[in-house]
Amino acid sequence: MTILVTGATGNVGRHVVEQLARAGRPVRALTRDPAKANLPAGVEVVRGDLNAPETLAGALAGVTGMHLMSFFDNAPLATAPEIMDLAVRAGVRRVTVLWGGEPGPVEQAVTAADLEWTLLEPVEFMSNALTWVDSVRAEGVVREAFPEVPSAAVHEGDIAAVAVTALVDGGHAGRTYTLTGPRALTVHDKIRTIGAAIGRDIGFVELTREQANQRLRDRGVPEDVIDYVVGWHAAPPESAYTVVPTVEEVTGRPARTYADWAAEHADAFRP
Ligand SMILES: NC(=O)c1ccc[n+]([C@@H]2O[C@H](COP(=O)([O-])OP(=O)(O)OC[C@H]3O[C@@H](n4cnc5c(N)ncnc54)[C@H](OP(=O)(O)O)[C@@H]3O)[C@@H](O)[C@H]2O)c1
Numbered sequence: 378m379t380i381l382v383t384g385a386t387g388n389v390g391r392h393v394v395e396q397l398a399r400a401g402r403p404v405r406a407l408t409r410d411p412a413k414a415n416l417p418a419g420v421e422v423v424r425g426d427l428n429a430p431e432t433l434a435g436a437l438a439g440v441t442g443m444h445l446m447s448f449f450d451n452a453p454l455a456t457a458p459e460i461m462d463l464a465v466r467a468g469v470r471r472v473t474v475l476w477g478g479e480p481g482p483v484e485q486a487v488t489a490a491d492l493e494w495t496l497l498e499p500v501e502f503m504s505n506a507l508t509w510v511d512s513v514r515a516e517g518v519v520r521e522a523f524p525e526v527p528s529a530a531v532h533e534g535d536i537a538a539v540a541v542t543a544l545v546d547g548g549h550a551g552r553t554y555t556l557t558g559p560r561a562l563t564v565h566d567k568i569r570t571i572g573a574a575i576g577r578d579i580g581f582v583e584l585t586r587e588q589a590n591q592r593l594r595d596r597g598v599p600e601d602v603i604d605y606v607v608g609w610h611a612a613p614p615e616s617a618y619t620v621v622p623t624v625e626e627v628t629g630r631p632a633r634t635y636a637d638w639a640a641e642h643a644d645a646f647r648p
Pocket of ligand 1: 389408414446450502
Protein backbone atom coordinates (compact mmCIF):
# COMPACT_ATOMS: atom_id res chain seq x y z
CA MET A 378 0.00 0.00 0.00
CA THR A 379 2.84 2.38 -0.88
CA ILE A 380 2.03 6.04 -1.56
CA LEU A 381 4.17 7.92 -4.09
CA VAL A 382 4.70 11.59 -3.29
CA THR A 383 5.80 13.85 -6.15
CA GLY A 384 7.15 17.30 -5.36
CA ALA A 385 8.38 15.53 -2.23
CA THR A 386 11.19 18.01 -1.57
CA GLY A 387 8.89 21.02 -1.95
CA ASN A 388 6.95 23.09 0.57
CA VAL A 389 3.85 20.88 0.50
CA GLY A 390 5.35 17.52 -0.52
CA ARG A 391 7.78 17.52 2.40
CA HIS A 392 4.81 17.72 4.77
CA VAL A 393 2.98 14.96 2.87
CA VAL A 394 6.02 12.69 3.19
CA GLU A 395 6.53 13.48 6.88
CA GLN A 396 2.87 12.99 7.78
CA LEU A 397 2.64 9.67 5.95
CA ALA A 398 5.88 8.47 7.54
CA ARG A 399 4.68 9.54 11.00
CA ALA A 400 1.45 7.59 10.43
CA GLY A 401 3.54 4.52 9.63
CA ARG A 402 2.48 4.38 5.98
CA PRO A 403 4.95 3.13 3.37
CA VAL A 404 5.91 6.27 1.48
CA ARG A 405 8.06 6.72 -1.60
CA ALA A 406 9.39 10.19 -2.37
CA LEU A 407 10.10 11.25 -5.94
CA THR A 408 12.90 13.69 -6.71
CA ARG A 409 15.22 14.43 -9.58
CA ASP A 410 18.17 14.29 -7.20
CA PRO A 411 17.98 11.85 -4.27
CA ALA A 412 21.37 13.05 -2.95
CA LYS A 413 19.90 16.47 -2.18
CA ALA A 414 16.46 15.34 -1.00
CA ASN A 415 17.15 15.50 2.76
CA LEU A 416 14.00 13.62 3.72
CA PRO A 417 13.35 11.77 7.01
CA ALA A 418 15.23 8.54 7.63
CA GLY A 419 13.23 5.50 6.62
CA VAL A 420 11.55 7.22 3.68
CA GLU A 421 12.24 5.50 0.37
CA VAL A 422 13.60 8.12 -2.02
CA VAL A 423 13.53 7.44 -5.77
CA ARG A 424 14.80 9.34 -8.76
CA GLY A 425 12.37 10.39 -11.47
CA ASP A 426 11.41 13.30 -13.67
CA LEU A 427 7.74 14.14 -14.19
CA ASN A 428 8.65 15.67 -17.56
CA ALA A 429 9.98 12.28 -18.65
CA PRO A 430 7.30 9.67 -17.81
CA GLU A 431 9.58 6.86 -18.96
CA THR A 432 11.65 7.50 -15.80
CA LEU A 433 8.66 6.79 -13.53
CA ALA A 434 8.05 3.07 -14.05
CA GLY A 435 10.13 2.02 -11.03
CA ALA A 436 8.71 4.79 -8.87
CA LEU A 437 5.16 3.64 -9.62
CA ALA A 438 5.74 -0.09 -9.10
CA GLY A 439 3.57 -1.38 -6.26
CA VAL A 440 2.03 2.04 -5.59
CA THR A 441 -1.66 2.36 -4.71
CA GLY A 442 -1.84 6.10 -3.96
CA MET A 443 -0.12 9.13 -5.47
CA HIS A 444 0.20 12.79 -4.62
CA LEU A 445 0.83 14.65 -7.86
CA MET A 446 2.28 18.11 -8.28
CA SER A 447 0.84 19.48 -11.48
CA PHE A 448 2.48 22.82 -12.22
CA PHE A 449 6.18 23.61 -12.32
CA ASP A 450 8.75 25.22 -14.61
CA ASN A 451 6.10 27.91 -15.08
CA ALA A 452 3.67 25.59 -16.89
CA PRO A 453 1.04 22.92 -16.24
CA LEU A 454 2.34 19.36 -16.29
CA ALA A 455 2.25 18.55 -20.02
CA THR A 456 2.88 14.85 -19.40
CA ALA A 457 -0.19 14.44 -17.15
CA PRO A 458 -2.04 12.13 -19.62
CA GLU A 459 0.95 9.73 -19.84
CA ILE A 460 1.52 9.86 -16.09
CA MET A 461 -2.11 9.10 -15.28
CA ASP A 462 -2.08 6.26 -17.79
CA LEU A 463 1.07 4.79 -16.22
CA ALA A 464 -0.39 5.22 -12.74
CA VAL A 465 -3.63 3.42 -13.54
CA ARG A 466 -1.72 0.58 -15.19
CA ALA A 467 0.59 0.33 -12.16
CA GLY A 468 -2.46 -0.13 -9.89
CA VAL A 469 -2.78 3.35 -8.39
CA ARG A 470 -6.31 3.66 -6.97
CA ARG A 471 -6.23 7.12 -5.40
CA VAL A 472 -4.59 10.35 -6.46
CA THR A 473 -4.50 13.82 -4.94
CA VAL A 474 -3.46 16.63 -7.22
CA LEU A 475 -1.88 19.84 -6.03
CA TRP A 476 -3.32 22.18 -8.55
CA GLY A 477 -1.79 25.51 -9.48
CA GLY A 478 -3.44 27.02 -12.48
CA GLU A 479 -6.48 27.40 -14.66
CA PRO A 480 -8.50 24.26 -15.51
CA GLY A 481 -6.89 22.55 -18.47
CA PRO A 482 -5.17 19.40 -19.69
CA VAL A 483 -3.96 18.26 -16.25
CA GLU A 484 -7.44 18.40 -14.79
CA GLN A 485 -8.85 16.63 -17.86
CA ALA A 486 -6.28 13.83 -17.64
CA VAL A 487 -6.84 13.31 -13.92
CA THR A 488 -10.63 13.45 -13.90
CA ALA A 489 -10.84 11.11 -16.92
CA ALA A 490 -8.64 8.47 -15.25
CA ASP A 491 -10.18 5.33 -13.81
CA LEU A 492 -9.29 5.95 -10.16
CA GLU A 493 -10.38 8.04 -7.15
CA TRP A 494 -9.12 11.59 -7.70
CA THR A 495 -9.22 14.60 -5.42
CA LEU A 496 -8.15 18.03 -6.67
CA LEU A 497 -6.59 20.37 -4.12
CA GLU A 498 -6.78 24.06 -4.94
CA PRO A 499 -5.03 25.93 -2.15
CA VAL A 500 -5.12 29.70 -2.22
CA GLU A 501 -1.82 31.40 -1.43
CA PHE A 502 0.63 29.35 0.65
CA MET A 503 1.79 30.83 3.96
CA SER A 504 5.30 29.82 2.87
CA ASN A 505 5.27 32.49 0.15
CA ALA A 506 6.53 34.74 2.96
CA LEU A 507 9.85 32.90 2.75
CA THR A 508 10.64 35.19 -0.22
CA TRP A 509 10.88 37.96 2.41
CA VAL A 510 13.53 36.17 4.49
CA ASP A 511 16.64 37.74 2.92
CA SER A 512 15.51 41.36 3.18
CA VAL A 513 14.12 40.89 6.69
CA ARG A 514 17.36 39.32 7.88
CA ALA A 515 19.62 41.83 6.15
CA GLU A 516 17.65 45.09 6.45
CA GLY A 517 14.59 44.44 8.59
CA VAL A 518 12.21 45.26 5.72
CA VAL A 519 9.75 43.60 3.37
CA ARG A 520 9.36 44.90 -0.18
CA GLU A 521 6.02 43.97 -1.66
CA ALA A 522 3.20 45.26 -3.85
CA PHE A 523 -0.53 45.48 -3.03
CA PRO A 524 -0.13 45.60 0.77
CA GLU A 525 -3.85 46.05 1.49
CA VAL A 526 -5.10 43.15 -0.62
CA PRO A 527 -6.23 40.25 1.60
CA SER A 528 -5.72 36.56 1.12
CA ALA A 529 -6.68 33.62 3.33
CA ALA A 530 -3.24 32.01 3.04
CA VAL A 531 -3.11 28.35 4.02
CA HIS A 532 -0.42 26.45 5.93
CA GLU A 533 1.42 23.94 3.69
CA GLY A 534 1.08 21.34 6.45
CA ASP A 535 -2.70 21.66 6.20
CA ILE A 536 -2.69 21.19 2.43
CA ALA A 537 -0.64 18.07 3.08
CA ALA A 538 -2.98 16.90 5.83
CA VAL A 539 -5.94 17.08 3.45
CA ALA A 540 -3.97 15.12 0.84
CA VAL A 541 -2.94 12.48 3.39
CA THR A 542 -6.50 12.08 4.66
CA ALA A 543 -7.86 11.68 1.13
CA LEU A 544 -5.13 9.21 0.16
CA VAL A 545 -5.22 7.11 3.33
CA ASP A 546 -8.87 7.19 4.42
CA GLY A 547 -10.61 7.67 1.08
CA GLY A 548 -14.10 9.12 0.88
CA HIS A 549 -13.02 12.22 -1.08
CA ALA A 550 -13.22 10.90 -4.62
CA GLY A 551 -14.38 13.31 -7.29
CA ARG A 552 -14.05 16.33 -5.00
CA THR A 553 -12.32 19.61 -5.76
CA TYR A 554 -11.29 21.38 -2.58
CA THR A 555 -10.40 25.03 -2.27
CA LEU A 556 -8.14 25.22 0.78
CA THR A 557 -7.68 28.33 2.92
CA GLY A 558 -6.28 29.27 6.26
CA PRO A 559 -8.54 30.44 9.10
CA ARG A 560 -8.36 34.21 8.35
CA ALA A 561 -7.97 36.58 5.44
CA LEU A 562 -4.89 38.75 6.05
CA THR A 563 -3.28 41.64 4.22
CA VAL A 564 0.45 41.86 3.59
CA HIS A 565 0.64 44.34 6.48
CA ASP A 566 -1.12 41.82 8.78
CA LYS A 567 1.33 39.10 7.76
CA ILE A 568 4.38 41.29 8.33
CA ARG A 569 3.08 42.31 11.76
CA THR A 570 2.54 38.65 12.65
CA ILE A 571 6.05 37.66 11.59
CA GLY A 572 7.43 40.68 13.46
CA ALA A 573 5.64 39.55 16.62
CA ALA A 574 7.08 36.05 16.21
CA ILE A 575 10.66 37.33 15.96
CA GLY A 576 10.22 40.13 18.50
CA ARG A 577 11.17 42.87 16.05
CA ASP A 578 9.31 45.57 14.08
CA ILE A 579 9.64 44.87 10.36
CA GLY A 580 9.65 47.83 7.98
CA PHE A 581 7.73 47.95 4.70
CA VAL A 582 8.57 49.33 1.25
CA GLU A 583 5.70 49.30 -1.23
CA LEU A 584 6.53 48.16 -4.75
CA THR A 585 4.67 49.37 -7.82
CA ARG A 586 3.02 46.82 -10.06
CA GLU A 587 5.82 47.28 -12.61
CA GLN A 588 8.45 46.64 -9.92
CA ALA A 589 6.59 43.47 -8.94
CA ASN A 590 6.58 42.42 -12.62
CA GLN A 591 10.29 43.17 -12.96
CA ARG A 592 11.18 41.16 -9.87
CA LEU A 593 9.63 38.05 -11.45
CA ARG A 594 11.17 38.89 -14.84
CA ASP A 595 14.61 38.96 -13.15
CA ARG A 596 13.93 35.40 -11.92
CA GLY A 597 13.25 34.25 -15.49
CA VAL A 598 9.48 33.98 -15.15
CA PRO A 599 7.74 34.27 -18.56
CA GLU A 600 5.42 37.21 -19.26
CA ASP A 601 2.17 35.20 -19.31
CA VAL A 602 2.93 33.75 -15.87
CA ILE A 603 3.92 37.22 -14.57
CA ASP A 604 0.58 38.58 -15.78
CA TYR A 605 -1.25 35.75 -14.02
CA VAL A 606 0.68 35.89 -10.74
CA VAL A 607 0.89 39.68 -10.36
CA GLY A 608 -2.69 40.07 -11.60
CA TRP A 609 -3.81 37.54 -8.99
CA HIS A 610 -2.08 39.47 -6.20
CA ALA A 611 -3.41 42.82 -7.44
CA ALA A 612 -7.02 41.65 -7.67
CA PRO A 613 -7.42 38.11 -6.35
CA PRO A 614 -10.60 36.15 -7.00
CA GLU A 615 -13.11 36.20 -4.15
CA SER A 616 -12.14 32.61 -3.32
CA ALA A 617 -8.66 33.83 -2.34
CA TYR A 618 -9.92 35.81 0.64
CA THR A 619 -13.08 33.90 1.51
CA VAL A 620 -12.31 31.56 4.40
CA VAL A 621 -13.68 28.05 3.93
CA PRO A 622 -13.81 25.31 6.59
CA THR A 623 -12.52 22.52 4.33
CA VAL A 624 -9.25 21.82 6.16
CA GLU A 625 -11.09 21.18 9.42
CA GLU A 626 -13.95 19.32 7.75
CA VAL A 627 -11.58 16.92 6.01
CA THR A 628 -8.88 16.49 8.64
CA GLY A 629 -10.89 17.01 11.84
CA ARG A 630 -8.38 19.65 13.00
CA PRO A 631 -8.68 23.44 12.77
CA ALA A 632 -6.64 25.08 10.05
CA ARG A 633 -3.34 26.40 11.38
CA THR A 634 -3.02 30.17 11.84
CA TYR A 635 -0.52 32.56 10.34
CA ALA A 636 0.86 33.05 13.86
CA ASP A 637 1.48 29.27 14.03
CA TRP A 638 3.38 29.43 10.74
CA ALA A 639 5.36 32.51 11.81
CA ALA A 640 6.38 30.87 15.11
CA GLU A 641 7.54 27.72 13.28
CA HIS A 642 9.65 29.79 10.84
CA ALA A 643 10.80 32.58 13.17
CA ASP A 644 14.43 31.46 13.13
CA ALA A 645 14.57 31.80 9.34
CA PHE A 646 13.72 35.52 9.66
CA ARG A 647 16.17 36.32 12.46
CA PRO A 648 19.47 37.92 11.48
N1 LIG B 1 2.77 29.20 -3.69
C1 LIG B 1 1.46 29.35 -3.76
O1 LIG B 1 0.89 30.30 -3.19
C2 LIG B 1 0.63 28.34 -4.51
C3 LIG B 1 -0.76 28.43 -4.47
C4 LIG B 1 -1.51 27.46 -5.15
C5 LIG B 1 -0.90 26.46 -5.83
N2 LIG B 1 0.47 26.41 -5.87
C6 LIG B 1 1.12 25.33 -6.62
O2 LIG B 1 1.92 24.58 -5.73
C7 LIG B 1 3.00 24.05 -6.46
C8 LIG B 1 4.30 24.33 -5.71
O3 LIG B 1 4.34 23.50 -4.61
P1 LIG B 1 5.52 23.58 -3.58
O4 LIG B 1 5.68 25.03 -3.14
O5 LIG B 1 5.27 22.55 -2.56
O6 LIG B 1 6.76 23.17 -4.48
P2 LIG B 1 8.21 23.79 -4.46
O7 LIG B 1 8.62 24.05 -3.04
O8 LIG B 1 8.25 24.91 -5.45
O9 LIG B 1 9.09 22.59 -4.98
C9 LIG B 1 9.03 22.15 -6.30
C10 LIG B 1 8.98 20.62 -6.28
O10 LIG B 1 8.76 20.16 -7.60
C11 LIG B 1 9.66 19.14 -7.88
N3 LIG B 1 9.93 19.15 -9.31
C12 LIG B 1 10.20 20.24 -10.09
N4 LIG B 1 10.40 19.84 -11.37
C13 LIG B 1 10.26 18.48 -11.38
C14 LIG B 1 10.33 17.51 -12.40
N5 LIG B 1 10.60 17.83 -13.68
N6 LIG B 1 10.13 16.21 -12.06
C15 LIG B 1 9.86 15.86 -10.77
N7 LIG B 1 9.76 16.76 -9.76
C16 LIG B 1 9.95 18.04 -10.07
C17 LIG B 1 10.89 19.46 -7.07
O11 LIG B 1 11.57 18.25 -6.82
P3 LIG B 1 13.15 18.02 -7.01
O12 LIG B 1 13.79 19.37 -7.22
O13 LIG B 1 13.57 17.38 -5.71
O14 LIG B 1 13.26 17.12 -8.16
C18 LIG B 1 10.25 20.01 -5.78
O15 LIG B 1 9.92 18.96 -4.90
C19 LIG B 1 2.98 24.65 -7.85
O16 LIG B 1 2.37 23.73 -8.71
C20 LIG B 1 2.10 25.85 -7.68
O17 LIG B 1 1.45 26.16 -8.86
C21 LIG B 1 1.25 27.32 -5.22
